[in-house]
Amino acid sequence: MSAEATGRRVEDVLDRLAQRDDREASAAAEELVRVLMDFYGAGLARIMQLLEHGTGDGGPQTALLRDELVSSLLVLHDLHPENTTARIARALDSVRSRHAAEVADFDADTGTLRLRSAEAGGCGCPSTTQAAQEAVEAAVACFAPEVTSVQWEAAGKPEPALLQIAGRPPTAATAS
Known part of the structure; x- marks a missing residue:
């Protein structure tokens, strides 16, 4: 699988949808492609950022697995090494x-x-x-x-209800 072949396949599918005269379906398909590209792009950018700026304790794999976005991509494709x-x-x-x-x-x-x-x-x-x-x-x-x-x-056990104790409001006799 190459990026070029995948790009051509996506374009073919989008073209077939556009030929059906269903603008709403075609627009939805294009939006879906954009959303997925944004998701994967953000995941790849995050991987590069984590690898470039150091990983702290545990090495690069630990840093990648701690990241929610990267972890979700790994799980999505059944690549996550943890059970x-x-x-x-x-x-x-x-x-x-x-x-x-x-x-x-x-x-x-x-x-x-x-x-x-x-x-x-x-x-x-x-x-x-x-x-x-x-x-x-x-x-x-x-x-x-x-x-x-x-x-x-x-x-x-639930905590007991908070009982607030406050001074009395001033009365006319004590306010003067």
Whole structure:
């Protein structure tokens, strides 16, 4: 497979779509090609950047595998050297500083990952919990797309509700 042959094949397909007098389908196909080219171009640029600017601990392969974009390209083409369990751990590590979660179980047959929150984050508000879960799920989807569903187990004991104690507002007698 060469870049030239692939380019000709893409052009042929786009030309055949254009000949069908369906401008919407033709435009969608051209947009699809642009989006994919942008995706792969960004991935290749990121690979070059990581290799050029040093890799830190673990060498070049570790730096490449830590990167979400590069990792997703490797997984997409079944080239990633790590197994699913290792990639799930890498996904959780990538968001651990903001959203701690730990694996309860992964069923490879169904693609179901059960997670539990490692700690209550933020104010304990449902919206904060939901945002944290969404961030974790997005990281898992990037690093381990074979995970088809994520189920959350309740974290340990919930923290008691925050009781705020404040001084009384001034009254007319004490305000003077």
